[in-house]
Amino acid sequence: MAQRKAARNAGLVTGFYHFARPGPAAAQVNYFLSKIDLVDGDILILDWEDARVSNTWKDPWLKQVQQHTPGHKTILYCNRDSWLNRDTTSFAADGLWIAQYNNRPGRPDIQCPWLFHQYTDQPLDTSIGDFHGGAALRTWSRHIAVPA
Incomplete structure (x- = not known):
């Protein structure tokens, strides 16, 4: 909580991340949502990397999270290979x-719209957003500042 408050006070958008694993999607949605404390503007992210998790699992997870968290953006994180070779619906929620x-940076080799591009992991994971600055990202996420 303190880290999120500090990040929000610095003007950053915050969120929660779920790494998809084999097993019932609904159970993972329920567990994920029971462990987070959403505030206005938080983004919810599904990390879809495990090859054992199918596209038919991914879509229901994203849709269920959207249904249970109105007003919050839900996005899909995956690598290019998964998007091009495992995805069959092009559904990435928001x-x-x-x-x-x-x-x-900002030039992934895909032909569909994207919001963030993680373009390196050296020396650490680094991404760029397809927004015209932080204000646009905050507006998109419906960010509301957390009082000090």
Whole structure:
């Protein structure tokens, strides 16, 4: 909570991240939502990397989270290979966060709209958003400042 408050007070958008694992999607949605404390503007992210988790699992998870958290953006994080070769619906809920380590910020090699591009992991994971500055990202996420 203190980290989120500090981040929000610094003007950053915050959120929660769920790494998809095999097993019932609904059970994972319920567990995920029971462990988080949402505030206005938080983003919810599904990390879809495990090859054992199918596209038919991904879509219901995203839709259920959207249904249970109106007013919050829900996005899909996955690598380029999963998006191009495992995805069959092009459903990313409210946006796609694509990981492709090509060291070309904002130029992932995909033909669909994306919101974030993770373009390197050296020296640490680094992403760029397709927004015209922090204010646009805060507006998109419906960010409301947390009082001090």
